[in-house]
Amino acid sequence: MAGDLLRRALTDPGDPVLRPLPELAGELLAGLAAPPRLAAHLRAVHDVAWQLADWVQLHYPSAEFDRPAMLFGAATHDIGKTVHIGELSDPGSEHEQAGCEILLARGVAPDLARFARTHGSWSAPDATMADLLVSLADKIWKAKRVPDLEQLVIDRLVAVSDKTPWEVFMALDDELQRIAVDADRRLAFQASHPVRT
Template sequence: MTTPAATARVLSIALDETSDPPLRPLPAEVARLLAEVAAPPRLVAHLRAVHDVAGRIADWVGGRCPALVVDREAVLFGAATHDIGKVLHPGELSGPGSRHEAAGRDLLLAHGVPDQLARFAGGHATWDAPGVGMEDLLVSLADKVWKNKRVPGLEDLVVAELARVGGRPVWEEFLALDAFLTDVGEDADRRLAWQAGHPVRG
């Protein structure tokens, strides 16, 4: 059971204005859900950092390739909830593990989140699986790039889709995405420091 103080802390991390680094707030419904499930402060901070980067990526993709249909709100929701299963597996907040993935999807479903949105929690680490859509790729990309981790295979899938829909050469899309992600990565240290400023336990 969550206390009023714990709820207030979660909502503050999720929604209050930040300046170093500036991060867009989490969706209000996600903030309320994180408070309801007593998400640890470090997890809320992580989700907010990844959500901010996902928003930047979605905006860039929309500007770069307007013909590519991407459900921006799904990307933002997916980024904001992708690791929610770590509420049930807190050891994976500070160490490796994948049990949080299926647990996160099930947790979201149990709270009335539709499967098309809950799927991101279960699949954000399996971006190379058959049939993965662009929204899934962008959530996975945000979950890497927020800390300036570059994954060539993942980026190649995004580039291929940009080139296919936009009609530009693959090399041109590669250079454009690389430049953009390099720029996003420049703030990684500030995002990591902000996340580290929040304790693993509430």
Template structure:
């Protein structure tokens, strides 16, 4: 059963209006009685991922990627924080493997559960473009720009498109700068929702 506080985190409109999480993510959060703060955070990162992938589809039309996988990954990437709630407000990486294992236990396929780990492991072998996009959304939602992560994305895009690296960088920079501009409102929305129910 979803608490009133979690329900508010998942349904309040936000400013500008936030997109809802995918139904399966809402069901998972309700099943574990997730913190309202976690629900708000996942919704914010999912919203940014939606705008990021829309911009990618427009600006990098020749680049194949699984948009639905990115959106799902953004919606569950920090799921393990239900088992490590201290990591909602402080540093820590225990939630990554915990989230992966928890998602698997709930029947989420490995190819989707992996985002619980890969959102923080973008240098790992085998990381796909979808993983990098979830990582980008998880950084830029709060206005954070991570140079080495962005360079990995530029390298992937350049290899696929054949475009000059500097052109690809400028395109990506435009998208991320626009998304980062809304960070203060997103941070305020997240802060409105309690860490504990």
């Protein structure tokens, strides 16, 4: 029964239709007997990360980031909530370091496991563009706007383009508003899956 609920969270198309997680991410969640709601959340954030990656690569092709790593990071950023289940519904950051340790213990490369630790600390001086995009996806999937985070993304995009800060701000704002339109449906998809089995 518990496995069936997790499988449904990993494979249900959703509304809007959500992309499947990378195969390794799905295997990790299954191996950890992840809460179905966590799998649903990771699918929503991963799908939004995919949209952000497409947008950046289309409009700012000089912006360098490791797309496969970023997408894997979005798909596993909250994996620490498999042990800190209370943080699925209540605030907390214990899952961040725990998630990184879980991934490392299962043989995931450090450059992929780090997103579990970095997704909540986008202002760190060593945050990469990939880190910022995972953090942004983890906010905008539910239409949450974080001006400081968005400004960091804008600054990175200005630095690699011939566009003014205002042009980049307006373009990013338009894209985030477009993504946010489906936030209620993504939230409903997440809520349709139980926290505990």
